[in-house]
Amino acid sequence: MSQVNIVSRRQFLKSTGMVGGAFILGGALPGCSEKAVESGAADVAKAAAKNVISELGYFVSIASDGAVNIICHRMEMGQGILTSVPQMIADELEADWSKVSVTLAKGDPKYGHQSTGGSGSIRNFYDYTRKMGALAKDMLEQAAANRWGVDKSAVKAENHSIVKVGTNEKFGFGELAEDASQLPVPDLDSLELKDKKDFKIIGKDVKLLGQEKIVQGTATYAQDIQVPGMLIASIERPPVIMGKVKSFDATEAKKVAGVVDVIQLRERSLPMNVWPSGGVAVLATNTWAAHQARQKLKIEWDHGANAAHNTEAYKKDLMANVSKKGSVARSAGDVYAHEYDPNKTVEATYFMPYHHHMSMETPAATAYQEGDKWVVWTGTQTPQWGKRMVLEELGLEPEADADKVELNTTLMGGAFGRKGKNDFTIEAVELAKATGKPVKVVWTREDDVKHGFYHATAANYYKAEVSDGGKADNWIQRVSHPQIAWMFNPASEAPDTGAMSQSFADNPFDLKNLSCEAAKTPTHLRIGWLRAVHNIHNAYAMGCFVDELAAKSGISTQQMWLNLLGEDRVIDPTTQGFEGWNNYGNNDEAHALSTARMKNTINYLCEQAGVNEKTADNEGWGISYATSFNSYAAAATKVRVVDNKVEVLEMHTAIDCGVVVTPDRVKSQMEGAMIMGLSIALKSEITVKDGAVEQGNFHDYVVSRINEVPELNVHMVDSQEAPGGVGEPGLPPIVPSIVNAIFHASGIRIRELPVNKTLTIA
Amino acid sequence: MISFTLNKEKVSYDVDPNMPLLYVLRDVAQKTGTKFGCGAGQCGACTVHVDGTPIRSCLTPVSAIADKSITTIEGLADGEKLHPVQQAWVDNNVPQCGYCQSGQIMSAVALLAENASPSEADIETYMQGNICRCGTYPRIKKAIQQAAVQMQEVK
Numbered sequence: 001m002s003q004v005n006i007v008s009r010r011q012f013l014k015s016t017g018m019v020g021g022a023f024i025l026g027g028a029l030p031g032c033s034e035k036a037v038e039s040g041a042a043d044v045a046k047a048a049a050k051n052v053i054s055e056l057g058y059f060v061s062i063a064s065d066g067a068v069n070i071i072c073h074r075m076e077m078g079q080g081i082l083t084s085v086p087q088m089i090a091d092e093l094e095a096d097w098s099k100v101s102v103t104l105a106k107g108d109p110k111y112g113h114q115s116t117g118g119s120g121s122i123r124n125f126y127d128y129t130r131k132m133g134a135l136a137k138d139m140l141e142q143a144a145a146n147r148w149g150v151d152k153s154a155v156k157a158e159n160h161s162i163v164k165v166g167t168n169e170k171f172g173f174g175e176l177a178e179d180a181s182q183l184p185v186p187d188l189d190s191l192e193l194k195d196k197k198d199f200k201i202i203g204k205d206v207k208l209l210g211q212e213k214i215v216q217g218t219a220t221y222a223q224d225i226q227v228p229g230m231l232i233a234s235i236e237r238p239p240v241i242m243g244k245v246k247s248f249d250a251t252e253a254k255k256v257a258g259v260v261d262v263i264q265l266r267e268r269s270l271p272m273n274v275w276p277s278g279g280v281a282v283l284a285t286n287t288w289a290a291h292q293a294r295q296k297l298k299i300e301w302d303h304g305a306n307a308a309h310n311t312e313a314y315k316k317d318l319m320a321n322v323s324k325k326g327s328v329a330r331s332a333g334d335v336y337a338h339e340y341d342p343n344k345t346v347e348a349t350y351f352m353p354y355h356h357h358m359s360m361e362t363p364a365a366t367a368y369q370e371g372d373k374w375v376v377w378t379g380t381q382t383p384q385w386g387k388r389m390v391l392e393e394l395g396l397e398p399e400a401d402a403d404k405v406e407l408n409t410t411l412m413g414g415a416f417g418r419k420g421k422n423d424f425t426i427e428a429v430e431l432a433k434a435t436g437k438p439v440k441v442v443w444t445r446e447d448d449v450k451h452g453f454y455h456a457t458a459a460n461y462y463k464a465e466v467s468d469g470g471k472a473d474n475w476i477q478r479v480s481h482p483q484i485a486w487m488f489n490p491a492s493e494a495p496d497t498g499a500m501s502q503s504f505a506d507n508p509f510d511l512k513n514l515s516c517e518a519a520k521t522p523t524h525l526r527i528g529w530l531r532a533v534h535n536i537h538n539a540y541a542m543g544c545f546v547d548e549l550a551a552k553s554g555i556s557t558q559q560m561w562l563n564l565l566g567e568d569r570v571i572d573p574t575t576q577g578f579e580g581w582n583n584y585g586n587n588d589e590a591h592a593l594s595t596a597r598m599k600n601t602i603n604y605l606c607e608q609a610g611v612n613e614k615t616a617d618n619e620g621w622g623i624s625y626a627t628s629f630n631s632y633a634a635a636a637t638k639v640r641v642v643d644n645k646v647e648v649l650e651m652h653t654a655i656d657c658g659v660v661v662t663p664d665r666v667k668s669q670m671e672g673a674m675i676m677g678l679s680i681a682l683k684s685e686i687t688v689k690d691g692a693v694e695q696g697n698f699h700d701y702v703v704s705r706i707n708e709v710p711e712l713n714v715h716m717v718d719s720q721e722a723p724g725g726v727g728e729p730g731l732p733p734i735v736p737s738i739v740n741a742i743f744h745a746s747g748i749r750i751r752e753l754p755v756n757k758t759l760t761i762a
Numbered sequence: 763m764i765s766f767t768l769n770k771e772k773v774s775y776d777v778d779p780n781m782p783l784l785y786v787l788r789d790v791a792q793k794t795g796t797k798f799g800c801g802a803g804q805c806g807a808c809t810v811h812v813d814g815t816p817i818r819s820c821l822t823p824v825s826a827i828a829d830k831s832i833t834t835i836e837g838l839a840d841g842e843k844l845h846p847v848q849q850a851w852v853d854n855n856v857p858q859c860g861y862c863q864s865g866q867i868m869s870a871v872a873l874l875a876e877n878a879s880p881s882e883a884d885i886e887t888y889m890q891g892n893i894c895r896c897g898t899y900p901r902i903k904k905a906i907q908q909a910a911v912q913m914q915e916v917k
Contacts, residue, residue, distance in 0.1 A: 077859055080858070211851070212844070215848040215851045215852055216835065216836065217793075217794070217796065217834065217835030218795060219860055224788075224794035232789070286789040287789050288778065288781040288782060359859075360797070360807060360859065360893070360894070360896075361861045362798070411861075413797070413860070414861060414895050445799070445802070668858055671898075672858060672897030673897070674897065675899065676897060697800050698802075698804040698805050703893060704897075704899075706885070706886050706889045706903070707887065707889075707890045709897075709899045709900065712900050
């Protein structure tokens with residue numbers, strides 16, 4: 001069903017599980033995954049007649065007219081990887097960018113790692129992905145060398161051709177592809193990658209792939225999948241997690257025209273993991289009928305123990321948890337032996353509510369049986385995990401039966417971590433199996449808001465005494481929040497090392513006495529990964545606290561950061577007992593946590609934004625900083641506060657994310673992070689009453705609109721370091737920069753978010 | 763049976779007259795460029811034009827548009843040639859995830875039909891009903907201004 005129909009595979013590369021050679025009789029090569037509509041057999045035949053498409057490894061196929069199609073094995077949710085992966089491959093291939101198209105991959109381990117999260121696509125797979133281009137280039141070079149009867153060293157790839165060195169002779173890629181596809185696939189270790197200075201596509205402002213389809217409404221998202229004869233499912237889920245259906249009456253629902261069936265989803269065993277949460281599904285021939293009929297269901301729920309969960313009480317508990325000593329994750333010296341001078345000491349507790357991803361596209365997935373094979377279409381960040389779950393759901397063996405499930409992917413209309421969880425994909429499979437018909441599950445906005453995997457609400461406590469010259473020698477920090485890990489292991493009751501690795505126990509400051517502590521708290525809501533995850537609340541609290549210390553010391557916040565960071569050095573939190581630190585999976589020299597890069601990013605931000613220039617009396621600048629996902633990001637915001645009304649005037653982000661592949665998409669991610677940060681700081685919150693989420697749509701989970709966004713500026717640090725993350729690192733410093741700006745404009749110190757609890761937003 | 767004009771073609775569908783136009787477009791006409799975002803007229807993702815006027819198709823019963831002319835995102839381009847607003851979107855790399863952009867573009871086209879050279883404030887006022895969670899607002903502003911200039915030149 002996707003454009004490139006792979007007919008046979010000839011050869012396996014043992015080291016990588018890669019395949020080479022093999023003709024494919026292909027269809028056309030447009031960007032993005034095709035819809036699951038009728039196969040367009042006539043078009044395929046027409047294209048095949050004039051154009052033979054050959055596959056060079058798993059990632060590159062080349063048509064005899066020279067058109068190059070590249071598989072993007074990482075999932076697209078707006079971050080731009082649909083351009084970045086082809087850029088990395090095309091540059092190594094020496095392809096002409098104007099001849100490159102892209103196809104989104106199915107979920108398949110043959111592509112390597114596909115879980116798209118943790119800002120990892122480039123920072124973790126920069127070399128691997130480029131090798132897929134080098135591999136195809138090597139095969140084309142060998143094919144040309146064979147034709148000329150020369151050694152491969154006498155030829156080289158250049159501008160979509162292979163040239164014979166020292167002559168004018170050349171063959172275009174299209175002329176060689178068929179021959180090349182018959183050659184053995186080279187060993188990945190034998191391939192050399194280009195030197196940075198020779199890049200022609202990586203790091204350049206190339207034309208982005210897929211934009212034309214988006215602006216014409218022809219790009220395919222999971223909501224858009226259409227299969228002949230499919231039913232649309234709308235599901236009423238338990239309002240409280242781990243709640244159950246006691247009984248239901250579908251009599252009225254079934255009277256709605258178009259309704260075909262009403263089915264109770266099965267109750268699942270604990271832990272919840274990321275499986276569906278049950279409920280009752282209405283299946284109809286169209287979306288409207290399914291939603292209408294669902295409102296006529298009469299369901300009696302057993303809400304279970306989590307119905308005792310209420311935001312106000314839970315918040316009080318969190319604040320109390322961090323007011324006393326917790327379990328120590330990292331320490332230096334003895335913070336409790338010191339006698340704190342009240343005149344020089346700042347003690348503060350910061351609170352952040354639950355948050356929701358609020359992707360513009362609500363979750364959707366389609367499943368159906370085609371012969372003895374199951375076909376799934378879904379917008380997921382984790383296609384391989386999703387496929388394993390589908391196999392398990394169908395009672396199939398994960399490896400022996402892998403070919404019995406085809407998991408196709410679509411563009412995601414936003415994800416921000418939500419679509420790393422495949423609960424919605426499994427709902428479609430469960431219902432397709434139960435009905436024996438193709439089923440598309442569509443979530444309403446209310447479903448999305450009320451049945452999410454929320455960003456953890458958190459309390460962070462800080463206490464430090466400033467010393468002369470604006471430093472600190474004694475520093476206590478504590479955190480308490482519900483657990484993501486609880487989803488998988490109900491025994492998880494306190495922030496784990498993974499959570500504390502995110503702008504908490506990786507504290508980069510030069511402190512004689514330090515204690516980083518975690519406090520237990522029970523989990524009563526599904527908690528998930530939301531863009532930058534625990535960095536959001538940890539960096540907010542830390543960024544505000546540094547600002548408070550600066551105010552106490554009577555120095556600029558910029559100077560306070562520089563003083564606390566101290567000498568240029570590498571931070572290794574394991575030396576002070578934080579054994580779980582893994583630096584976002586890259587505990588190597590190339591990604592070492594460098595205070596020099598932190599200070600440089602802060603200084604660059606302050607200089608570019610002009611934060612030290614004098615402002616009007618009711619205006620002020622706030623800055624903050626956070627390291628996350630191997631990138632260094634600083635933010636500055638300018639606000640005006642008049643009569644307790646906040647107006648955001650200007651925002652800046654500086655980022656050092658190492659070598660950049662797609663500069664425009666780094667910029668767009670920073671812009672998006674500033675806007676999401678504005679929502680989080682000023683007005684968004686998820687609250688819970690009697691176990692159920694109270695919000696349901698954009699009127700009560702409020703996100704920024706176009707008229708609320710000020711001038712945004714992005715400053716990229718010119719860096720030759722190893723690539724760091726981009727999708728997430730922009731967000732953590734934004735929220736504290738806004739809150740600090742409010743203090744500097746008005747003297748009002750806000751420690752509980754969102755700001756609109758305390759002040760009016762202009 | 764409800765008849766209307768969809769992107770210059772006459773169409774008739776036998777559907778519940780109360781069914782919102784959005785679902786008629788997406789499920790029945792299989793024009794999926796128009797998106798569901800909220801179902802409550804709060805986000806603008808489902809914006810289409812009825813006789814040139816932008817409406818939220820998620821709240822508009824199909825009976826209300828009988829015999830009228832509907833333009834969706836699929837009907838904007840002139841064959842291969844993008845509408846100047848679509849072209850400006852591409853030129854400014856506006857879309858991130860792209861999901862809200864059909865609605866954004868439909869609103870922007872309607873704005874420019876009403877006001878050929880909108881100020882930044884005009885754009886903010888007119889476009890505030892269209893939410894973009896990715897945060898493409900600064901580029902939407904630029905693209906609308908670019909399209910305005912180009913459309914003026916064409917005239």
